[in-house]
Amino acid sequence: MEGRGMKTLGTRRYTILVFLLFILPAVVTIVYAFYIPFVMNIFYAFTQWNGIQKQPSFNGLDNFKEIVREDNRFGASAIFTLKFGVLYIVIVNALSLLLAVLLDKKLLTRNALRAAFYLPNILSLVIVGFTWKFIFTLGFDFLGGATHLKVFDLSWLGDRHLAFYSILFVSIWQSIGFYTVIYIAGLQSIPGDILEAATIDGASPWTRFLRVTFPMLMPSVTSCFFFSLISSVRLFDVIVSLTGGGPGRATASVTYDIYTEAFSNNRYGYATAKTLIFFVVILAISIVQVRAFKGREVEV
Amino acid sequence: MRARRGAGMIVLECALVLAALLFLYPIVLIFINSLKPISEIMGSFFSLPRRFALENFSTAWKVINYPRLFLNNLVITVAGTAGIIAVSSLAAYKLSRTKSRYSWALFIFCVMPMIVPFQTTMITLLKLAKTLRLSDSIFGLAAQYWGFGAPFAIFLYHGFVKTIPRELDESAIIDGAGPLTAFAQIIFPLLKSVTSTIIVVDVMWIWNDFLLPLIMVNSSKSTRTLTLAVYSFFGQYNTSWQYAIAALVLTIIPAIVYFLVMQKYIVKGVTAGAVKA
Numbered sequence: 001m002e003g004r005g006m007k008t009l010g011t012r013r014y015t016i017l018v019f020l021l022f023i024l025p026a027v028v029t030i031v032y033a034f035y036i037p038f039v040m041n042i043f044y045a046f047t048q049w050n051g052i053q054k055q056p057s058f059n060g061l062d063n064f065k066e067i068v069r070e071d072n073r074f075g076a077s078a079i080f081t082l083k084f085g086v087l088y089i090v091i092v093n094a095l096s097l098l099l100a101v102l103l104d105k106k107l108l109t110r111n112a113l114r115a116a117f118y119l120p121n122i123l124s125l126v127i128v129g130f131t132w133k134f135i136f137t138l139g140f141d142f143l144g145g146a147t148h149l150k151v152f153d154l155s156w157l158g159d160r161h162l163a164f165y166s167i168l169f170v171s172i173w174q175s176i177g178f179y180t181v182i183y184i185a186g187l188q189s190i191p192g193d194i195l196e197a198a199t200i201d202g203a204s205p206w207t208r209f210l211r212v213t214f215p216m217l218m219p220s221v222t223s224c225f226f227f228s229l230i231s232s233v234r235l236f237d238v239i240v241s242l243t244g245g246g247p248g249r250a251t252a253s254v255t256y257d258i259y260t261e262a263f264s265n266n267r268y269g270y271a272t273a274k275t276l277i278f279f280v281v282i283l284a285i286s287i288v289q290v291r292a293f294k295g296r297e298v299e300v
Numbered sequence: 301m302r303a304r305r306g307a308g309m310i311v312l313e314c315a316l317v318l319a320a321l322l323f324l325y326p327i328v329l330i331f332i333n334s335l336k337p338i339s340e341i342m343g344s345f346f347s348l349p350r351r352f353a354l355e356n357f358s359t360a361w362k363v364i365n366y367p368r369l370f371l372n373n374l375v376i377t378v379a380g381t382a383g384i385i386a387v388s389s390l391a392a393y394k395l396s397r398t399k400s401r402y403s404w405a406l407f408i409f410c411v412m413p414m415i416v417p418f419q420t421t422m423i424t425l426l427k428l429a430k431t432l433r434l435s436d437s438i439f440g441l442a443a444q445y446w447g448f449g450a451p452f453a454i455f456l457y458h459g460f461v462k463t464i465p466r467e468l469d470e471s472a473i474i475d476g477a478g479p480l481t482a483f484a485q486i487i488f489p490l491l492k493s494v495t496s497t498i499i500v501v502d503v504m505w506i507w508n509d510f511l512l513p514l515i516m517v518n519s520s521k522s523t524r525t526l527t528l529a530v531y532s533f534f535g536q537y538n539t540s541w542q543y544a545i546a547a548l549v550l551t552i553i554p555a556i557v558y559f560l561v562m563q564k565y566i567v568k569g570v571t572a573g574a575v576k577a
Binding site: 018019021022023025026027029030031032033034035036037038040041044051102103105106107108109112113114115116117118119120122123124125126127130131132133134135138139141142143173178181182185186219220223224227230233234236237240241255258259262263268271272275276278279282283286 | 309312313316317320321323324326327329330333341342344345346383386387388390391392393394395398406409410413415416417418419420421422423424425427428432443444446447448450451454479480483504507508509510511515527530531534541544545548551552555556558559563566567570571574575
């Protein structure tokens with residue numbers, strides 16, 4: 001009884017204390033993982049810093065000037081990432097939507113099929129990259145010798161154009177199951193009677209898909225676009241394991257460029273300037289995407 | 301009409317089964333070839349092994365110190381996920397129950413980092429981790445995952461707590477339970493569905509993660525993760541494919557076992573996590 005009395009007496013202070021007790025662990029870890037490095041990043045972007053020296057030297061806008069005027073690599077990696085992103089988002093969404101429509105039908109092996117297409121998604125992208133490196137190198141070598149087909153003699157990892165498509169292909173192979181699962185969930189949430197009504201009204205299967213299914217699938221489309229956008233701008237692991245950014249620097253993505261700038265070239269200050277530009281661009285894209293999809297969703 | 305439809309379904313089913321087998325064939329090829337001596341891999345890539353080269357596995361096992369690294373992965377994943385759940389459920393519960401401007405602002409503050417790619421802050425994070433002596437350590441790495449996983453977990457918990465009637469925890473507190481006890485005994489068990497989503501998503505993420513371990517714990521062989529070991533294996537033994545793919549298979553197996561056991565929860569968890577975000 002006494003305890004409760006004390007609580008009411010010092011209520012306000014007690015409430016604040018409890019509030020802090022509950023939220024501080026999370027706030028501290030998030031501040032550590034994101035906010036402090038983020039603020040440090042803004043500071044280091046205007047310095048020259050090799051990662052070892054204690055005091056980075058302030059050099060104003062020099063890093064940014066160099067990026068814009070002299071750094072062809074950063075521009076090339078931005079174009080590479082953009083090209084990859086557009087193709088990846090379009091292809092992976094189209095294929096996984098198609099697969100979801102097929103796997104939503106009443107098939108005997110439906111569950112096994114869904115599991116099969118999902119499986120690569122549980123493997124790390126680095127592991128997936130090495131798996132395909134093995135196939136592209138030794139497997140294609142063998143096939144080339146056995147069949148004399150030109151496809152297998154091409155250098156799928158050594159040619160700059162082909163290497164791009166290899167990376168695209170492997171990324172899609174690894175993640176298609178993830179998007180398929182989301183689209184299947186979306187398809188299942190569409191009430192059957194709406195589709196039935198459309199059929200009774202004489203709509204063909206194609207019209208039914210375009211006019212009924214697809215609009216009602218918009219929440220899933222939004223999620224899948226969001227996730228495919230995120231994973232395409234973060235593209236890193238597949239490149240490390242499959243091509244190492246090569247041949248030359250032909251398959252270096254923005255994140256790969258930032259990574260090597262910092263950890264191979266030891267130009268930490270310069271690399272943080274790149275991350276700052278990267279951040280601003282991501283922020284802009286996210287805002288545009290949210291605006292574009294807002295209000296397109298159909299409520300049931 | 302019905303018969304034709306049935307035939308169509310059978311054709312579709314066969315085509316999809318074939319496509320699925322082709323889809324998974326690369327993984328099958330890795331498994332088959334990991335059991336062959338290098339001469340057979342080169343000479344007959346698609347055949348089954350004539351002689352089982354188990355020495356591929358014993359070599360890979362020893363070189364990457366498999367038991368040790370498996371334990372590393374396990375510790376990082378379990379400690380990382382458990383920490384995310386602890387800090388996030390506590391914070392999300394309180395933020396959701398407290399109705400004020402500050403509480404809302406704090407919620408936004410907590411979930412905002414979700415949209416920012418890790419690569420944006422990794423360089424200065426490494427400096428910070430070195431200063432606080434969190435790098436080069438398994439537990440240090442696990443603790444760092446708390447802050448990276450918390451935004452998404454808080455987001456999911458926050459939405460779910462709203463659906464739990466306030467009367468439940470209020471009556472427990474009136475009955476004399478402390479706020480922590482009320483949370484642990486009344487609220488936390490009700491958050492089960494969100495907790496399982498977070499477990500499924502975060503276990504896969506942390507177990508497979510590459511970039512954070514690469515910059516934090518790659519300097520010493522004893523603190524590496526399985527993925528890092530395979531990565532350095534492929535760098536070092538570029539021509540010894542037979543050992544490299546045996547190491548690859550050793551890291552694929554735990555993931556596939558986890559998938560087969562947890563399949564139902566994985567699909568449910570991934571869907572729940574994705575649709576809410």
